[in-house]
Amino acid sequence: MTLVTTPNLTDADGFYAALLAAHKGRTEAESHALNAQLVLILANHIGDEAVLREALELAKA
Amino acid sequence: MPYDYRPYAYVPPPGLTAPEPRHKVVIVGAGPIGLAMALELANHGIPSVVADDNNVVSVGSRAICWSKRSLEILDRLGVAQRAVEKGVTWKVGRTFHREAEVFNFDLLPEDGHQMPAFVNLQQYYVEEYLIERAAAEPLIDLRFRNKVVSVSQGGDHAVAEIETPDGPYRLEAEYLIACDGARSSIRGMMGLDFDGELFEERFLIADIEMQGDFPSERWFWFEPTFHPGQSALLHKQPDNIYRIDLQLGWDADPEVEKTPERVIPRIEKVVGHGDFRLDWVSVYTFQCRRLRRFVHDRVIFVGDSAHVVSPFGARGGNGGLQDVDALGWRLAALLQGRAGTKVLDDFNAERVHGTDENILNSTRATRFMTPDDGVERLFRDQVLALAAKAPFARGMVNSGRLSKPCVYPLGNAPDDAGLPEVSRPGAVAPDAPLGNGWLLPSLAGKVTLLALGCAAPTVPGTTPLAPEVTDTLRARYLGSAERALYLIRPDQVVAARWADPAAADVAGEIAKLWRQA
Numbered sequence: 001m002t003l004v005t006t007p008n009l010t011d012a013d014g015f016y017a018a019l020l021a022a023h024k025g026r027t028e029a030e031s032h033a034l035n036a037q038l039v040l041i042l043a044n045h046i047g048d049e050a051v052l053r054e055a056l057e058l059a060k061a
Numbered sequence: 062m063p064y065d066y067r068p069y070a071y072v073p074p075p076g077l078t079a080p081e082p083r084h085k086v087v088i089v090g091a092g093p094i095g096l097a098m099a100l101e102l103a104n105h106g107i108p109s110v111v112a113d114d115n116n117v118v119s120v121g122s123r124a125i126c127w128s129k130r131s132l133e134i135l136d137r138l139g140v141a142q143r144a145v146e147k148g149v150t151w152k153v154g155r156t157f158h159r160e161a162e163v164f165n166f167d168l169l170p171e172d173g174h175q176m177p178a179f180v181n182l183q184q185y186y187v188e189e190y191l192i193e194r195a196a197a198e199p200l201i202d203l204r205f206r207n208k209v210v211s212v213s214q215g216g217d218h219a220v221a222e223i224e225t226p227d228g229p230y231r232l233e234a235e236y237l238i239a240c241d242g243a244r245s246s247i248r249g250m251m252g253l254d255f256d257g258e259l260f261e262e263r264f265l266i267a268d269i270e271m272q273g274d275f276p277s278e279r280w281f282w283f284e285p286t287f288h289p290g291q292s293a294l295l296h297k298q299p300d301n302i303y304r305i306d307l308q309l310g311w312d313a314d315p316e317v318e319k320t321p322e323r324v325i326p327r328i329e330k331v332v333g334h335g336d337f338r339l340d341w342v343s344v345y346t347f348q349c350r351r352l353r354r355f356v357h358d359r360v361i362f363v364g365d366s367a368h369v370v371s372p373f374g375a376r377g378g379n380g381g382l383q384d385v386d387a388l389g390w391r392l393a394a395l396l397q398g399r400a401g402t403k404v405l406d407d408f409n410a411e412r413v414h415g416t417d418e419n420i421l422n423s424t425r426a427t428r429f430m431t432p433d434d435g436v437e438r439l440f441r442d443q444v445l446a447l448a449a450k451a452p453f454a455r456g457m458v459n460s461g462r463l464s465k466p467c468v469y470p471l472g473n474a475p476d477d478a479g480l481p482e483v484s485r486p487g488a489v490a491p492d493a494p495l496g497n498g499w500l501l502p503s504l505a506g507k508v509t510l511l512a513l514g515c516a517a518p519t520v521p522g523t524t525p526l527a528p529e530v531t532d533t534l535r536a537r538y539l540g541s542a543e544r545a546l547y548l549i550r551p552d553q554v555v556a557a558r559w560a561d562p563a564a565a566d567v568a569g570e571i572a573k574l575w576r577q578a
């Protein structure tokens with residue numbers, strides 16, 4: 001499998017809104033904590049190390 | 062009862078009065094690794110002189126956790142039985158965050174091994190047992206209060222200048238093995254770099270004697286309420302001694318922290334009472350470093366002189382014993398003219414590989430315990446927070462990944478993909494019951510051809526072993542295959558294996574092992 005970089009969410013706007021809602025009312029430190037947990041949760045869900053490496057590269061680029 | 066440090070006798074060495082003939086091997090340092098080295102060489106028929114600047118065993122218990130692999134090695138050296146009898150056997154580790162258990166591991170979930178996953182035994186006992194064996198071994202010349210003050214090399218030998226209570230003398234040897242510990246002065250004399258990382262953190266390491274009923278398990282806490290914001294470890298040893306590690310922070314003053322007025326209240330909070338005796342207290346800063354090469358012509362570095370790791374993972378002493386394991390049979394064969402000098406390159410490559418694995422694991426664990434401020438701390442804390450909510454995060458909680466022997470990268474060693482992974486080339490041959498005893502001891506010290514489900518061919522320089530195929534042997538060596546032939550090195554590491562014995566070029570593989578030109 002390779003990293004999906006084309007649209008893959010049926011309701012991208014909905015997810016974006018949900019993400020922001022999750023952060024609403026949090027301090028910056030709390031937001032960082034939430035994001036860190038999200039990264040770990042999603043990485044575990046993906047499980048494919050090659051895909052994760054590609055994702056890391058894309059984010060770093 | 063505190064350990065009774067009996068001094069070993071100093072005997073004026075012959076070299077004080079007349080030059081000594083060139084020795085085969087001089088070992089500098091009678092710590093666990095130097096002593097094990099001498100015994101291992103003696104097992105292979107090689108005499109050695111062991112020079113140590115001191116005359117007592119390890120002050121303080123230091124290493125306490127001895128791995129299954131170390132016990133298998135110590136068994137060949139004749140001290141494993143005592144170590145297991147005296148030691149506290151354990152295999153389960155539990156990791157807590159605040160009050161809650163977040164992770165546990167079982168280091169040996171299966172039966173059918175002679176040795177347990179780990180025993181806890183103070184380093185001074187291990188050294189005492191090794192010294193007793195060494196003293197009874199005619200091939201070993203153990204010299205206390207012999208301090209090596211300089212080392213030089215000739216083309217085919219090394220020279221050590223030694224100071225004794227009666228003055229100096231010199232020793233020549235075909236090989237000098239530096240087992241002079243983490244602060245190796247020989248490393249310094251030879252101007253060798255010791256590369257790696259120092260962790261800016263201080264740990265209080267204390268042994269206490271108390272009557273307690275803590276189980277024989279390794280307990281590790283992140284941010285316990287009794288030691289807020291830091292980490293702590295509790296581990297049982299024989300003689301009602303418990304090891305306690307407490308993270309103190311980089312700003313802690315080591316001299317102040319060592320004083321009983323500071324230590325006792327901290328420990329009272331861990332164990333919940335004051336009914337204990339302080340046995341040994343020290344404050345450490347840990348490092349993960351190694352020499353770039355362990356073999357420097359006629360001087361070979363083994364144990365802490367070659368590499369140091371933080372103790373979370375118990376990879377220091379255990380790693381050093383694996384150096385001994387990888388060197389003994391090769392150096393013996395070289396000195397006996399049965400092997401080419403390239404066997405020392407093989408030793409170097411294998412142990413650099415093993416050391417890097419130990420450093421990697423020890424570094425990761427130490428970083429998890431002592432994250433840098435900022436994002437490192439953020440992720441560490443969030444892994445701990447997640448561990449309470451999601452099982453996947455529990456395995457990411459790292460309080461130390463305990464010492465396991467590495468699998469040596471044997472490149473193009475003959476292998477068969479249909480055979481079980483546990484016994485692949487480069488791995489230590491897995492133990493199994495054999496008749497009334499065990500498989501591993503019958504593989505020790507010689508090249509073995511282990512034939513399962515077939516007859517062992519006769520090949521010069523090998524000892525055949527064709528046991529009846531039990532369920533355990535089948536599971537660990539055959540899997541679904543009907544037969545297999547294993548070539549096993551004197552250090553019990555699988556060198557090659559074939560599912561089709563008829564096709565095996567055993568003689569070719571043996572020539573590779575000994576690096577015969």
Ligand SMILES: Cc1cc2nc3c(=O)[nH]c(=O)nc-3n(C[C@H](O)[C@H](O)[C@H](O)COP(=O)(O)OP(=O)(O)OC[C@H]3O[C@@H](n4cnc5c(N)ncnc54)[C@H](O)[C@@H]3O)c2cc1C
Pocket residue numbers: 089090091092093094095112113114115119123124125126127184207208209210240241242243245246247266345363364365366372375376377378379380381
């Ligand atoms: C707190 C702590 C906990 C640890 N826990 C564990 C554990 O649980 N498991 C584990 O496997 N490891 C553990 N270790 C690591 C372990 O103690 C070392 O890896 C081990 O002692 C290395 O043995 P060595 O023989 O190489 O060196 P050392 O034990 O340091 O011995 C070196 C010897 O050389 C002698 N010497 C030095 N210089 C000279 C000289 N110039 N001439 C003559 N003699 C000399 C010294 O007197 C000494 O006897 C721990 C270490 C510490 C500090």
